[in-house]
Amino acid sequence: MDNFNFYSPTEFVFGRGRENECGECVKRYGGSKVLVHYGSQSAVKSGLIDRVRKSLAASDIEFVELGGVQPNPRDTLIYKGIEICKKEGVDFILSVGGGSCIDSSKAIAIGTLYDGDFWDFYGTGKPVEKALPIGTILTIAAAGSEGSGASVVTKEEGMLKRDVGSDKIRPRFSILNPELTTTLPPYQTACGATDIMAHIFERYFTNTKEVEVTDRLCEGLLLTMIKETPRVMKEPDNYEARANIMWAGTVAHNDIVGVGRSQDWSSHVIEHELSGLYDCAHGAGLAVVMPAWMEFAYKHDVMRFAQVATRVWGCEMNFADPEVTALEGIACFRRFLKSIGMPINFEELDAKEEDIPILVEKLGLGDGKKPGFVDLSSADVAEILHIAANATI
Amino acid sequence: MDNFNFYSPTEFVFGRGRENECGECVKRYGGSKVLVHYGSQSAVKSGLIDRVRKSLAASDIEFVELGGVQPNPRDTLIYKGIEICKKEGVDFILSVGGGSCIDSSKAIAIGTLYDGDFWDFYGTGKPVEKALPIGTILTIAAAGSEGSGASVVTKEEGMLKRDVGSDKIRPRFSILNPELTTTLPPYQTACGATDIMAHIFERYFTNTKEVEVTDRLCEGLLLTMIKETPRVMKEPDNYEARANIMWAGTVAHNDIVGVGRSQDWSSHVIEHELSGLYDCAHGAGLAVVMPAWMEFAYKHDVMRFAQVATRVWGCEMNFADPEVTALEGIACFRRFLKSIGMPINFEELDAKEEDIPILVEKLGLGDGKKPGFVDLSSADVAEILHIAANATI
Numbered sequence: 001m002d003n004f005n006f007y008s009p010t011e012f013v014f015g016r017g018r019e020n021e022c023g024e025c026v027k028r029y030g031g032s033k034v035l036v037h038y039g040s041q042s043a044v045k046s047g048l049i050d051r052v053r054k055s056l057a058a059s060d061i062e063f064v065e066l067g068g069v070q071p072n073p074r075d076t077l078i079y080k081g082i083e084i085c086k087k088e089g090v091d092f093i094l095s096v097g098g099g100s101c102i103d104s105s106k107a108i109a110i111g112t113l114y115d116g117d118f119w120d121f122y123g124t125g126k127p128v129e130k131a132l133p134i135g136t137i138l139t140i141a142a143a144g145s146e147g148s149g150a151s152v153v154t155k156e157e158g159m160l161k162r163d164v165g166s167d168k169i170r171p172r173f174s175i176l177n178p179e180l181t182t183t184l185p186p187y188q189t190a191c192g193a194t195d196i197m198a199h200i201f202e203r204y205f206t207n208t209k210e211v212e213v214t215d216r217l218c219e220g221l222l223l224t225m226i227k228e229t230p231r232v233m234k235e236p237d238n239y240e241a242r243a244n245i246m247w248a249g250t251v252a253h254n255d256i257v258g259v260g261r262s263q264d265w266s267s268h269v270i271e272h273e274l275s276g277l278y279d280c281a282h283g284a285g286l287a288v289v290m291p292a293w294m295e296f297a298y299k300h301d302v303m304r305f306a307q308v309a310t311r312v313w314g315c316e317m318n319f320a321d322p323e324v325t326a327l328e329g330i331a332c333f334r335r336f337l338k339s340i341g342m343p344i345n346f347e348e349l350d351a352k353e354e355d356i357p358i359l360v361e362k363l364g365l366g367d368g369k370k371p372g373f374v375d376l377s378s379a380d381v382a383e384i385l386h387i388a389a390n391a392t393i
Numbered sequence: 394m395d396n397f398n399f400y401s402p403t404e405f406v407f408g409r410g411r412e413n414e415c416g417e418c419v420k421r422y423g424g425s426k427v428l429v430h431y432g433s434q435s436a437v438k439s440g441l442i443d444r445v446r447k448s449l450a451a452s453d454i455e456f457v458e459l460g461g462v463q464p465n466p467r468d469t470l471i472y473k474g475i476e477i478c479k480k481e482g483v484d485f486i487l488s489v490g491g492g493s494c495i496d497s498s499k500a501i502a503i504g505t506l507y508d509g510d511f512w513d514f515y516g517t518g519k520p521v522e523k524a525l526p527i528g529t530i531l532t533i534a535a536a537g538s539e540g541s542g543a544s545v546v547t548k549e550e551g552m553l554k555r556d557v558g559s560d561k562i563r564p565r566f567s568i569l570n571p572e573l574t575t576t577l578p579p580y581q582t583a584c585g586a587t588d589i590m591a592h593i594f595e596r597y598f599t600n601t602k603e604v605e606v607t608d609r610l611c612e613g614l615l616l617t618m619i620k621e622t623p624r625v626m627k628e629p630d631n632y633e634a635r636a637n638i639m640w641a642g643t644v645a646h647n648d649i650v651g652v653g654r655s656q657d658w659s660s661h662v663i664e665h666e667l668s669g670l671y672d673c674a675h676g677a678g679l680a681v682v683m684p685a686w687m688e689f690a691y692k693h694d695v696m697r698f699a700q701v702a703t704r705v706w707g708c709e710m711n712f713a714d715p716e717v718t719a720l721e722g723i724a725c726f727r728r729f730l731k732s733i734g735m736p737i738n739f740e741e742l743d744a745k746e747e748d749i750p751i752l753v754e755k756l757g758l759g760d761g762k763k764p765g766f767v768d769l770s771s772a773d774v775a776e777i778l779h780i781a782a783n784a785t786i
Contacts, residue, residue, distance in 0.1 A: 001408075001633060001636040001637065001640070002408070003407060003408025003409060003411065004405075004407050004408060005404060005405065005406050005407070006404070006405040006407065007404040007405070008401060008402075009400075009401075009402035011398060011399070011400040012397075012398065012399040012400070013398050014396060014397050014398070014399065014652070014653065015394075015395070015396025015397060015653075016396060018396065178394075209633070210633035210634075210636070210637065211637070212616075212617050212620055212621060212637045213613075213614070213617040213621075213637045213638075213640050213641045213644070214640075216612075216613030216614065216616050216617050217610055217613045217614070217644070219609075219613060220606075220609030220610045220612060220613035221606070221609065221610070223605075223609050224605050224606040224609050227605055228605060228606075240394060240602070240603035241603075243394040243603070243653070244394065244603065244604070244605045244606045245606075247394070247606050247607075247652070247653065248606045251606070251610070251649065256644065256649060259407070259640070260407065260408075260636070260640065
């Protein structure tokens with residue numbers, strides 16, 4: 001196991017009706033003038049935003065509102081948010097939505113307390129020195145942004161998707177009410193589940209030896225997702241299954257199951273180019289990329305792939321030929337994705353194989369390699385994308 | 394799943410040599426005058442306390458020292474610590490030791506900022522309003538106190554063991570260096586492992602339905618303990634096995650695997666009377682009590698016991714008679730405890746069956762019941778203790 005620091009100070013406020021406590025939560029963490037940042041009109045129509053307003057008002061907290069966050073959140077709305085926060089003297093951001101909304105809020109939190117362009121911090125490694133405090137009310141189990149110090153946003157000019165990571169943008173509190181996710185369309189539910197599973201797998205495939213405890217915790221989360229996701233696809237308003245997925249989604253990404261080990265975020269990085277170019281759902285892009293990455297990478301450590309195949313997918317171990325088991329595990333994953341309505345190849349994603357050179361070019365590896373479980377050159381990325389383009393079950 | 398709040402703001406600083414960063418850590422969390430509180434002379438002899446002194450001095454932090462914490466830490470030393478902190482103007486406590494030392498430090502932290510007797514908070518439910526900040530350097534994987542808001546201490550008069558729980562006494566940081574645990578005697582190592590497993594089991598046996606995610610995480614931690622504990626018994630200086638146990642011990646008790654479900658702490662409560670009366674090691678007492686509690690309680694939910702038997706102990710499910718599987722799982726646990734050198738009955742613990750009425754009396758249930766997975770009357774506790782007294786494998 002490698003040395004590590006683990007720090008997850010976010011207070012998670014979980015369960016039915018907890019959004020009605022958002023005013024008290026903001027007050028507890030020192031907010032007095034709030035930007036309520038949200039995405040689609042569904043949050044308004046469902047009455048959620050109204051409940052937020054009532055809770056804030058009941059705690060004597062002033063607020064301004066900014067809706068309209070899109071999936072793959074754009075810099076243009078972020079600049080608008082920063083302007084509002086500066087002008088109105090906002091001292092706390094309450095983000096009501098999914099990963100896109102929370103990531104947008106994090107960017108606004110950084111930009112409000114910075115004299116230059118918030119984009120300076122994205123994809124550059126420039127350390128964030130301060131940010132407004134954030135709270136969240138999560139409406140989709142997926143990104144894990146409610147418990148992480150990460151933010152991914154998109155610059156409209158060139159549709160560049162870049163990220164930043166800092167403890168300064170970890171939410172002070174996150175309200176997780178599984179009821180809020182029961183009205184999600186099936187496709188979005190499945191995209192969220194895929195994203196959660198990717199967060200686990202990208203921690204699981206490691207070159208660090210002797211990581212039994214985090215292996216076992218990752219496997220436990222994957223087993224949960226495999227049991228609960230098909231249930232919510234069939235019964236969208238099954239609170240218990242939604243609750244298990246929601247907590248799994250948070251634990252999957254606050255890094256408690258990924259500490260002390262090398263991780264491999266290649267699938268996420270490659271997918272960001274897909275959703276950057278096609279504006280597809282992040283989870284859908286991952287469903288196409290991740291099994292392809294696995295088929296490309298499994299020979300690097302056949303026994304690790306055999307381990308997940310047997311422990312998680314319930315495959316029989318082929319002791320004479322572990323490679324058979326390893327490949328069967330990957331096939332199980334792709335069949336699972338298909339079964340929950342995810343695309344598994346370029347055609348189903350509305351992507352084009354002939355765009356692969358553009359995707360590789362945008363990733364910007366040049367002659368270099370992206371380090372990871374397996375180091376990837378531009379040619380390797382192209383190969384993974386060709387596997388993804390033509391995948392079948 | 395039940396509604397819950399989860400809050401674990403402690404920064405965990407994990408790995409080789411990390412104790413040398415304790416000065417920086419204290420500074421980061423605002424300490425300027427520290428009480429270094431530790432237990433046995435082994436921390437001094439091993440050079441650990443000297444490394445602590447150097448690190449504090451390098452960060453220009455003043456400190457006073459108080460050693461001598463015993464297992465089942467006593468109020469007498471706590472009063473002494475409080476006196477020192479008040480007199481010397483201590484603003485931060487650095488606890489160097491295991492659960493006893495950390496729990497003693499938490500009591501000092503409460504007592505220093507309270508005008509009355511710190512004991513007022515123990516076993517009474519009186520809420521803690523303030524406490525000095527604490528940091529820890531953990532020297533034994535066991536109690537989980539490094540990541541919890543709990544403290545258990547013993548009043549010498551009558552050897553009363555009582556506890557308190559509050560977010561105010563959660564450590565600001567905890568330094569976990571598995572190297573520090575490699576010199577532990579085998580018996581203490583095994584006691585620690587038993588305590589960790591008890592923390593998991595006491596979350597696992599729940600009456601809350603639909604808790605797949607926390608079930609799976611608990612099972613993952615148990616599988617880790619079952620794999621790694623025998624390794625460290627054979628190879629005490631195996632860093633990797635020590636590291637996996639150490640992180641499992643922390644995750645087992647900061648409640649991330651126990652949220653949203655009823656829990657049952659009967660074994661801990663009953664054991665506290667055993668170690669209170671006989672001053673035996675807490676883990677050793679648990680090894681005797683916990684399987685006995687399981688044999689008493691399993692009929693309440695045979696399938697839950699069959700689940701852990703198959704998923705964790707690798708038992709074959711007996712579909713015709715699940716009770717057989719449930720009992721086989723409990724037998725596996727007791728054989729495991731025996732295999733790592735733990736006592737499994739009163740004789741091996743140096744306890745006396747004729748003392749059972751005294752133990753039951755001290756527990757103080759009277760005509761009431763202790764609520765839990767199974768509600769326990771005084772007669773039930775006596776029955777569990779009789780099972781424990783006479784257990785064999």
